[in-house]
Amino acid sequence: MSAQWSRAQVLELAPDAGSAKAGQGLARAAAWRTLGCTDQALWGEIQGSGKNPYQVRIDLSEPAFKCSCPSRKFPCKHGIGLLLIFADQPGAFTAGGAPDWVTDWLERRTQRTEQRAAKAAERPPADPEARAKRAAQRADKVHRGVEELALWLADLVRQGLGAAQAQPVRYWENIAARMVDAQAPGLARWVRNLADNASSGEGWQERMLAAAGRLHLLLEAYARIDALPAALQADVRTCIGWPTPKEELLAQAGVTDAWTVLGQRIEREEKLRVQRTWLWGEATGREALILQFAAGAQPFEMAFVPGARFEGRLVYFPSAQPLRAIVATRTDAASGVVGLRAPGVAAARDAYVGALAEQPWIERWPLRVGGVVPRRDDAGGWQLVDAEGDGVALDERTACGWQLLAISGGAPLEVFGEWDGARLQPMSVATEGRLFTVAQTDAGAQIARVA
């Protein structure tokens, strides 16, 4: 991880807007009794409403937070405040001489990680017979769910998309709920996505029909899943909503590299917060998507800071186009400035199209385009255009075209972002040895320099 934090990076760690605001209120060195740091950790003491000052400590390698205050938010406002001071005025911290309450905590963390690894290695294999039985039961349920959805989808096209568009929310929710009952939660998401397309404004017909076609392709693929290559079988099962046991993944060798966190987005799905973190391996040039889920204001299991870098081993989920992964091991931060080694627009698009031919259900593709300059188009939107005049459209909801142009000054950029097949959501920008991250805040896109 780079030692340099930006405010935007820190504020992204806050579990909600209230914590971010409260954290900003504490982000003054004068409010703290002590402020200390080492290469690995930050700590500080601040007087709260209790008798003793709160002891706040941060393990910078992830970062991980610990505070003695009673707040259930995670990280709490004190953690956010402490890290904000580190971002704003790193000079306010006294280096070295970590007190016991910091070193003890760090030691316990290391021990716990080791214990967890040991335990995982020891865990006895589950009863294979019971497992097979459960799997068969589930397969049966899913099978009936898929058949039901296929009929429903055919009916939708028979009646016409126009009629479906006029249906109430109940119409979509009913079938989505039935897919959840059929233990195919992935299909429930596909149905909701279809409903979203129905109300997506101009061009909705094409978007909705394309989504219906893809869903149909998925259902037909499931019907003849045994005839598919093993990797694609895994994709079909994942799309439908079969979980992949973590233990199975961790048993694989994985990919070791220096990974840079190129982007992060958090979305709410009902009561869950879903975090997508994109990593890019420097030696292998591979991208990886880390998905994490958390209920309410609970912390995500692992913290990733956009723009940061770590050495580690990732294990990819089986797929014809492996993207999703988990972090098996992660070691100390390595530092260094990154270029994205991004190809031009045509090559970037070829990579996407090639992947789509292998795995037609890709929702978000990690697109790296290089040699591009931000330009405005006729429709008032923004495009990233390369020297050949080939371009990709920016997602207008991102609204960071002017900021990208300011960074570019007309010179080419390398941009990383999520590509949904039509529009790009920028997440990182590199140019002339500088690296920026694009965060989405309530006030719109915020671009911060991280290296």
Add this chain to the structure above:
Amino acid sequence: MAAGGPLAEWQRLAAGAVLGTERLGSVLPAVGGAPSALLGKLGDAEPPVQMLRAAAVLGMYAGAGRRGGRSAVADEPAPADAEIAECSCQAGRQLVQILDEYRFLLGEWCALARGRGVRAPDELLPALLDAGVAKGTEVTREVVLAVVGQRGRWLAGLNPAWRSLEAGEDPAEVWRTGLHAERLAALEALRGRDPAAGRALVEGTWAQEGPEERATIVACLRIGLGPADEVFLETALDDKRKAVRTAAADLLAQLPEAQFRVRMTERARACLRWTWRKNLLRERRLELDVTLPDAVDKAMARDGIEARKNQGMGEKAYTLTQIVAGASLAALAEDTGAKPEQFVRCARDSDFKEALLGGWSVAAARQGAGDWAAALLKYALEVPDAFEDERLAGLAACLDERAREAELLKLLAHKRADASGLTLGGVLGALRHPWSEAFSRAVLKLLQRHFGTAPAQYDHALRKTVAQEVSRYMAPVLADDAANGWPRESANWHKGDDEMVNALAATLALRRAMHKELSGDPG
């Protein structure tokens, strides 16, 4: 792609899908080219299933081949910023913080950066340009332009929303078509650069302006006010609206050579007769005979004099106040050869003390008479509730910076002891310029004492002033001192006062860091 190609077929398929296969029957696309091989393998199935299969093929085909960039315009690249370097990372982070939650410090950051000869980081230019063109913010176009460099000017030229930053809006155009507030802002800006041009705008449309607008327009002429404005302001004195006449009279009273002041001075001479007498000890003493003015006539009303009672004064006494407020202080001194202190001493023994001192306090501020302001402030020390906060601030503004701080300190220290009707916040809030370190220390000490001993009555305005105004103008070297030394144990310490102190200390700390980073002043 040619018409009838896969893309056209895809659009046709989508249009058909809207209606549904029940009404349309089979709508299978027939296309050549790449997707035809797949489409040929759709097989036998019900029409809806066939349509979905075709959608899977063509939808993916159309999406995968999407190309962009065709209609996008290429801009000339930005010129290099050879003279002005990007500010340090630390200063850039401070600017992020300011744009985020300390926007009132934007002007100070820009001024410091300008002094240092550095510009804002690339990624913050759009936010800064937004601030520069926003209405009602505290940074002017010039201040912003100085810290955006060539890159920022280049960017501003590309975005219609920022274009006015460089060229400025055409004031005549805004004057002709803008909303009232925009017109006033344009007029004030123009008066700052070219007072005559500003007056010309006003004169050009004066007859068409509504009665409500005329008074606010006249008030704008305070900027760049000069002798050339007299003729126009005299015509405004003939306005039907009292508010317009009052506004014009207030400005005329600030012009030393104006006929207005001559008329007022004559009226004052008719009311006040000053004579030197020797007392028994053979000391020369100034004495005053007051003849109250006649009822307000047409000519007096034209000069903005109102016939009414005010501030505990009767109608005639108030008329006298208004005359004194417009009369020349220099002429008074010439007529009698006395000094301001002597007039003040004489007036305080008079039956018309309030009328005279009140009038002079206005006149001193209007005429920028430092000697009179000093004499009146000295009087205010002895008689704490002699003047309102606004008057005191007006008098203080006539003094040079050092004298002003010294006088105010005396006043503030005294005022606290006397718990007079003046508000600490009112006086401090009127001092909108950076304070010297000595003055800052004294004010901080005063505030800290005040919060420990002040009456239980909660002074919300003072707390707001401390958090928002004092924090802006107090010397930033006091950042640490301002965080401590408050009477937190006092019974008068309110729950929210910790927040006030936090806000004060946080702002000062940020300002200190800014000064350190951008002016090299270790502070």
